[in-house]
Amino acid sequence: MAPLIIDGKTVSAAVEAETVLRIAALLERGVTPGLAVVLVGEDPASQSYVKMKERDCERLGIRSFDARLPADITQERLNDVIDGFNADPHVHGILVQQPFPRHLDVESVVERISPAKDVDGFHPENLGKLMRGVPGHRACTPWGVMRMLDHYGLELSGKRAVVVGRSLLVGKPMGLMLLERNCTVTYCHSRTVDLPAVCREADILVAAIGRPKMIGAEYVREGAVVIDVGINRTEAGMVGDVDFDAVAPICSAITPVPGGVGPMTRAILMSNTVGAAEALTA
Ligand code: GUN
Numbered sequence: 001m002a003p004l005i006i007d008g009k010t011v012s013a014a015v016e017a018e019t020v021l022r023i024a025a026l027l028e029r030g031v032t033p034g035l036a037v038v039l040v041g042e043d044p045a046s047q048s049y050v051k052m053k054e055r056d057c058e059r060l061g062i063r064s065f066d067a068r069l070p071a072d073i074t075q076e077r078l079n080d081v082i083d084g085f086n087a088d089p090h091v092h093g094i095l096v097q098q099p100f101p102r103h104l105d106v107e108s109v110v111e112r113i114s115p116a117k118d119v120d121g122f123h124p125e126n127l128g129k130l131m132r133g134v135p136g137h138r139a140c141t142p143w144g145v146m147r148m149l150d151h152y153g154l155e156l157s158g159k160r161a162v163v164v165g166r167s168l169l170v171g172k173p174m175g176l177m178l179l180e181r182n183c184t185v186t187y188c189h190s191r192t193v194d195l196p197a198v199c200r201e202a203d204i205l206v207a208a209i210g211r212p213k214m215i216g217a218e219y220v221r222e223g224a225v226v227i228d229v230g231i232n233r234t235e236a237g238m239v240g241d242v243d244f245d246a247v248a249p250i251c252s253a254i255t256p257v258p259g260g261v262g263p264m265t266r267a268i269l270m271s272n273t274v275g276a277a278e279a280l281t282a
Pocket residue numbers: 095096097098099120140141169265
């Protein structure tokens with residue numbers, strides 16, 4: 001049987017519809033939500049993400065504040081920019097696009113952002129809240145995956161979830177979110193022995209590796225739910241970490257690339273920004 005295609009465009013539209021209502025309620029009390037996006041350097045992928053975020057803000061009525069900074073900016077100057085946004089009452093969310101140049105210290109940058117404005121959910125305080133299972137800003141991509149699973153009513157409790165990839169942006173928080181929903185979670189990474197066998201245990205398989213079409217049929221158990229977080233630019237266009245054509249006949253549900261997880265991340269970013277505005281102006 002053909003698998004369920006988990007459609008990121010449908011789910012992100014549902015998230016966006018909620019966000020629009022919440023923005024209207026904020027506007028009624030005289031609050032326009034604001035998002036500051038900081039881009040250091042000229043990485044083309046980052047530039048296109050930032051442009052798309054600006055477009056999202058404009059469409060939804062979120063004010064965007066952008067700082068495009070040179071690749072050789074000093075840590076001190078970047079700190080000043082972040083401090084400025086931290087102090088600005090019109091800015092409710094702050095995002096520093098990653099990756100950024102090596103001479104800058106990621107930890108210092110992330111910790112500089114006010115946790116209340118950290119709509120990426122990468123600040124230690126927000127990651128700590130995730131770990132503790134209390135409300136806080138949640139990382140956009142894995143939170144978007146959770147919203148997709150819930151939108152289609154896919155059962156989580158008691159299921160075996162395997163997360164391939166342990167990045168701080170996706171893999172690590174993804175596993176914690178699945179754990180919070182009572183999945184039995186396994187993290188896999190480049191040192192995992194017999195990765196296909198471990199992946200074949202998954203009821204829910206999340207691929208967040210960054211290697212085009214790495215996950216083939218031998219990684220997937222019959223009837224599994226497969227979530228592809230990969231966005232790999234190849235000569236053949238954008239492809240995921242999952243070999244969709246090989247895996248689709250085996251699984252019960254799958255996210256396509258493009259049109260799967262991708263649209264969710266930005267929709268959740270907008271939602272998190274509105275959440276920050278609500279909390280900061282309550
Ligand atoms: N780079 C890739 N994904 C993300 C994200 O969600 N947030 C930030 N700040 N940078 C990213």
